[in-house]
Amino acid sequence: MPEDPPYLRIVAELRRRIESGELTPGARVPSVRRVAAEWDVALATATKALAVLSQEGLVRAVPRVGTVVATPAPARRSAPRRDPSVHLTRDLVVRAAIDIADAQGFAALSMRAVAVELGVPTMSLYRHVRGRAELAMLMADTVFGEHRLPAVPPPTxxxxxxxxxxxxxxxxxxxxxxxxxxxxxxxxxxxxxxxxxxxxxxxxxxxxxxxxxxxxxxxxxxxxxxxxxxxxxxxxxxxxxxxxxxxxxxxxxxxxxxxxxxxxxxxxxxxxxxxxxxxxxxxxxxxxxxxxxxxxxxxxx
Known part of the structure; x- marks a missing residue:
């Protein structure tokens, strides 16, 4: 039986370290250079191994930190996450949309995703926003509202x-x-x-x-x-x-x-x-x- 390619052997070993708890969530995984040196492989092979682990959701890149072990996603709850006693408002809808975009990127944003986040029927959102386009405009406006210019400007x-x-x-x-x-x-x-x-x-x-x-x-x-x-x-x-x-x-x-x-x-x-x-x-x-x-x-x- 043919031996696995080097990058797959690296993936298997790093996956084992993660799953065994040897590398815990948030811990840095070996850099491309360290992987290449440890397994005596080319940098391209080490790069491919880390890319596979990223695609599997086991690691993620953190700016200015490096590649770290990803935190397992919490199990999705079937019950609504929103307190049913809280009245749904436009501000709540916009805030939920911003949270989704911050965590997953704007491409992940949809009216359905916001409804799931708030634990409400999707159609109930349309009483507050006309659709994704208006929601995007409100998100941008809300963010700039949190970055207000001072009342007294600098002198020049x-x-x-x-x-x-x-x-x-x-x-x-x-x-x-x-x-x-x-x-x-x-x-x-x-x-x-x-x-x-x-x-x-x-x-x-x-x-x-x-x-x-x-x-x-x-x-x-x-x-x-x-x-x-x-x-x-x-x-x-x-x-x-x-x-x-x-x-x-x-x-x-x-x-x-x-x-x-x-x-x-x-x-x-x-x-x-x-x-x-x-x-x-x-x-x-x-x-x-x-x-x-x-x-x-x-x-x-």
């Missing part, structure tokens, strides 16, 4: 725009699904997002530019923050799918990058270290924010 236009951008970034960091719900070309006049528009326009008002330029500056900055934040969810999904952090993914693909760079066709890029290439999104956001504001300084003197 640049400090005001910096503060606004960082508060938006914090909202996106807390809720990675949020950027995709905020359209630029078809904005919604929501009560908690509109203050960000007014704040930006007031920040640059009185600096010699017309309202079109002022509005374009706001949209450019808003679009930069939102566009960079889209990769928060993308990276989280990639970690879930592969079981690898960005650093581990770079390690696993080191041989491929080395082959390309050793060709001599990309001499400048070859000077970039692997640590520099595995950049931090927060650092990238700050770098871009400052360069964008440097450009604005030409307009708003």
């Amino acid at each position: 236009w640049r400090a005001q725009l910096e503060l606004s951008a960082r508060m938006q970034w914090a909202a996106y960091r807390q809720h990675p699904w949020l950027p995709r719900l905020i359209p630029i070309t078809r904005p919604h006049p929501t009560r908690n997002l509109m203050p960000y528009v007014e704040w930006a326009l007031r920040a640059v008002d009185g600096h010699g530019q017309d309202t079109t330029t002022m509005l374009h500056a706001h949209i450019t900055l808003f679009g930069y923050v939102r566009g960079t934040a889209v990769d928060i969810e993308t990276e989280a999904q990639a970690e879930f799918d592969t079981g690898l952090s960005a650093e581990q993914w770079m390690d696993a693909n080191e041989a491929g990058f080395s082959a390309v760079l050793d060709s001599g066709s990309f001499p400048v890029f070859a000077r970039v270290s692997s640590e520099e290439f595995a950049f931090d999104l927060d650092a990238l956001f700050e770098f871009g924010l400052q360069r964008l504001l440097d450009g604005f300084a030409v307009l708003f003197r």
Whole structure:
């Protein structure tokens, strides 16, 4: 009988450690490099083994931590989770939707999922929201309502725009699904997002530019923050799918990058270290924010 491929033997051993309790929920599992060294296999083989464990739901990637043993999902209860004495409201519906999106991603959100979360019939939700599209708008508005701009702004236009951008970034960091719900070309006049528009326009008002330029500056900055934040969810999904952090993914693909760079066709890029290439999104956001504001300084003197 043929022997199992190396990656399956690794999967079997790590599965045994998890199921026996040797590796407990939340404990870090060996990194790609450690797996490769322990079993004397290529990084690609180690990567494949951890990806299989992730697909089985035994491990999960945690940003800035690494791959850890997943906590077993609690058994689904047949009884409603909501206290029947609590009156169903729009706010309860929206909060439940945010909880689902935070835990499972926006793709997992549906009216039925919210109904299950609240322990109510699906049709009862439509007395409070018209459907998933309106629910998404209410979710975004609720989140921005939790990130309110201060009553007294900083003294300069640049400090005001910096503060606004960082508060938006914090909202996106807390809720990675949020950027995709905020359209630029078809904005919604929501009560908690509109203050960000007014704040930006007031920040640059009185600096010699017309309202079109002022509005374009706001949209450019808003679009930069939102566009960079889209990769928060993308990276989280990639970690879930592969079981690898960005650093581990770079390690696993080191041989491929080395082959390309050793060709001599990309001499400048070859000077970039692997640590520099595995950049931090927060650092990238700050770098871009400052360069964008440097450009604005030409307009708003």
